[in-house]
Amino acid sequence: MLVVDGLVKRFGGFTAVNNVSFKVDQGEILGLIGPNGSGKSTIFNMLSGTFPPSAGSIRFAGTEIAGLPPHRIINSGIGRTFQIPRPFRRLSIFENVALAGYYGQGSHSRSKADEAAERALAMVGLPTDRTASVDGLGAAGLKKLELAKAIATGPKLLLADESLGGLDEAEMDQAAEMLRKIRTELGITIIWVEHIMGVLMRVVDRVMVLDHGEKISEGLPSAVSHDPRVIEVYLGTDAHATQATAAAAAAAGSDPARR
């Protein structure tokens, strides 16, 4: 579905992403991890058209999209969430999501945008009435709103920049379950950037690890969590817990009822 080849991003003389290649298959959840500043958001920004790559190719569903503007990319079926939710505070929850739906579909039908908003809000478990205010939402609610906005754009591929940092255990579990549901029920392929390995490793099919803008590891969670380089640059003292989570997820994954 997505084939990225030799992706490079330079900011002046600084190379933030250096010759990164990877593929994502239809229906997959790929975890994208790495230390702060390793280039994860920069990759998302290139995939979503926020800025053009300095070099390299991004093929989505067979079409080259590198360097296209964000509205063209969103209309082609790539949606994204942002780490820091910034909803329009003067609009209701519904209006925020409907606006995203209106922008994302490209065809500019108000009724289709409203329908997309209703479906997306029901999916994430937020009120579908037209007047509920954004002001009542806490951290978990704002993240749901962010997801609903992305879903309303009708993506085939979702770039989820989650950052579950501010949430409690139950809310994190719910957010992880939500991504699974989005994949299973809506058939949306997902790339997920998240620092909390105890949640991410339970959900993803594969993991790709960046360090200083370069891909240093890629594979099944169980294998990547044992990779000495990944432990050295990223997992550190979390390595054992991460390995245990990945092993438990692999065991659960062989049970079809859990997939």
Ligand SMILES: Nc1ncnc2c1ncn2[C@@H]1O[C@H](COP(=O)(O)OP(=O)(O)OP(=O)(O)O)[C@@H](O)[C@H]1O
């Ligand atoms: N617009 C920009 N101009 C200059 N440098 C930038 C720009 N955007 C990102 N960078 C630099 O590129 C590097 C990669 O940043 P990026 O935000 O992609 O990392 P990240 O892996 O997403 O980090 P985090 O986990 O903290 O979100 C960093 O050194 C950052 O300072």
